[in-house]
Amino acid sequence: MSETLGANAAVLAGFMLALWLVSLWLRNASIVDVAWGPAYALIALVTHARIAGAAPPRAVLVVALACVWGLRLGAYLFWRNHRKGEDFRYRAMRRYWGARFPLVSLFTVFTLQGALVWVISLPLVVSQVSGDATPLGVFDALGVALWLAGMTFEVVGDWQLARFRADPAKRGSVLDTGLWRYTRHPNYFGDSLVWWAFFAIALAVPGGIWTVVSPIVMTTLLLRVSGVALLERTLTKTKPAYRDYVARTNAFIPGPPRG
Numbered sequence: 001m002s003e004t005l006g007a008n009a010a011v012l013a014g015f016m017l018a019l020w021l022v023s024l025w026l027r028n029a030s031i032v033d034v035a036w037g038p039a040y041a042l043i044a045l046v047t048h049a050r051i052a053g054a055a056p057p058r059a060v061l062v063v064a065l066a067c068v069w070g071l072r073l074g075a076y077l078f079w080r081n082h083r084k085g086e087d088f089r090y091r092a093m094r095r096y097w098g099a100r101f102p103l104v105s106l107f108t109v110f111t112l113q114g115a116l117v118w119v120i121s122l123p124l125v126v127s128q129v130s131g132d133a134t135p136l137g138v139f140d141a142l143g144v145a146l147w148l149a150g151m152t153f154e155v156v157g158d159w160q161l162a163r164f165r166a167d168p169a170k171r172g173s174v175l176d177t178g179l180w181r182y183t184r185h186p187n188y189f190g191d192s193l194v195w196w197a198f199f200a201i202a203l204a205v206p207g208g209i210w211t212v213v214s215p216i217v218m219t220t221l222l223l224r225v226s227g228v229a230l231l232e233r234t235l236t237k238t239k240p241a242y243r244d245y246v247a248r249t250n251a252f253i254p255g256p257p258r259g
Helices: 002-026 036-049 057-081 088-120 122-129 138-166 186-202 208-225 228-238 242-248
Strands: none
Touching: 002 036, 002 088, 002 122, 036 057, 036 088, 036 122, 057 122, 057 138, 057 186, 088 208, 122 186, 122 208, 138 186, 186 208, 208 228, 228 242
């Protein structure tokens, strides 16, 4: 296990260093966000390559689920961000740090995200390295069910938001239909659910319980750091109707509208 974790750390270090160099060439640090999902697919595949002999069914399952989730997210973010320039967060950092931004971004953006991927990917690693050839069971079924639910919220939520933003008549208004009627962030909720799914699968193998740090960190990031909290600070300032939306709609976990 320690050798695999060390190898994954090395792969992520190289991957993030390469991304950083590309970001300097493009003058766009936002590529790190596009690479967020694919980085997990990479770790799942690298871990899988280290399994000696025939891969257990659980390992194949985890790799398949991680690749579908990660590559779908990367493709969606690439499509959404293409030709839109650098994200406002990185533009603000670039203005603040000036000529020092390239070096600062290496550590505070790319290295930090690589470290987060290493920690959050633990269920993908433990499920493969600590697993054996035992048949898939209850925890695996629970994981698949949670993954399907999470992907539904994430994919449908992203699709509904993309359609809403593409309609000029909706400009300045608030999306409060479809999944967005029941939660202000169905895509983030789905993202969190996917990682609780990977944790559920990891529970089927020895030591899997300790990977609970993964969904806890991911959910905390989505709720308190780069997801809900960051986005809503902007929306409440730019869209007056958003305050009414907040008053009647759950922030994260879906529920019936109030009032």
